[in-house]
Amino acid sequence: MDATADSAPPPPGGLYRLYKTVSNRHQYYLDKATPHLTVRWVVSVLLVLFYCIRVYFLQGWYIVTYALGIYLLNLFIAFLTPKIDPAGFDDSDADDGPSLPTRNNEEFRPFMRRLPEFKFWYSFTKAIVVAMVCTFFEALNIPVFWPILVMYFIILFTLTMKRQIKHMIKYRYLPFSHGKARYKGKEDTGKVVSS
Numbered sequence: 001m002d003a004t005a006d007s008a009p010p011p012p013g014g015l016y017r018l019y020k021t022v023s024n025r026h027q028y029y030l031d032k033a034t035p036h037l038t039v040r041w042v043v044s045v046l047l048v049l050f051y052c053i054r055v056y057f058l059q060g061w062y063i064v065t066y067a068l069g070i071y072l073l074n075l076f077i078a079f080l081t082p083k084i085d086p087a088g089f090d091d092s093d094a095d096d097g098p099s100l101p102t103r104n105n106e107e108f109r110p111f112m113r114r115l116p117e118f119k120f121w122y123s124f125t126k127a128i129v130v131a132m133v134c135t136f137f138e139a140l141n142i143p144v145f146w147p148i149l150v151m152y153f154i155i156l157f158t159l160t161m162k163r164q165i166k167h168m169i170k171y172r173y174l175p176f177s178h179g180k181a182r183y184k185g186k187e188d189t190g191k192v193v194s195s
Contacts, residue, residue: 030122040121047128054135061135062146068131069153073160075123078115079175080164086171111175 012020033040051068055061115123134140168174 034118037117040125044121044125044128047125047132051128051132051135054132058135060141060143062144062149063142064131064134064140066149066153068127070156071127072124073157075115075120075127077160077164079113079117079120080168081114082171082173082175083112083114086173087167111173113175 055065113120
């Protein structure tokens with residue numbers, strides 16, 4: 001027998017082809033949704049409202065909701081944090097990479113997030129969907145005294161945001177572009193200037 005005929009890989013199975021088809025379709029829709037910022041977030045907020053209504057009427061799954069809240073808080077903190085943390089640098093290490101401007105005469109550097117907006121939205125939405133799926137399994141409905149969880153979450157949220165705001169004030173950065181100066185180039189008049 002020919003050795004090359006035996007070494008050829010078998011054709012992919014039906015399950016693999018189905019996985020690739022679903023994966024490609026999923027990526028196609030993600031790519032189509034990328035430029036539609038407002039629509040993406042409105043759909044995610046509607047999912048959150050639907051989840052909250054579901055948990056309210058079912059009167060359960062508080063542990064799942066608490067875990068979801070902590071995960072979303074971690075995502076939000078990563079969204080607010082710069083990609084390169086200025087706390088890790090002292091003045092001698094300032095030239096090793098991009099940093100945030102600290103004086104008015106320094107050049108403009110855009111705020112680079114540790115977690116970009118699209119990945120934040122995608123992880124946020126996936127977490128809501130996973131939590132929604134968890135509400136269909138009675139085994140995950142662990143009985144707890146939910147006011148304690150709410151109190152723990154409020155304390156955790158308050159302390160975490162206080163620390164993050166102090167960090168933002170100390171290193172003088174603002175993670176949102178609302179209210180910042182926008183720099184524009186000259187308007188193109190279409191005229192050709194000869195030298």
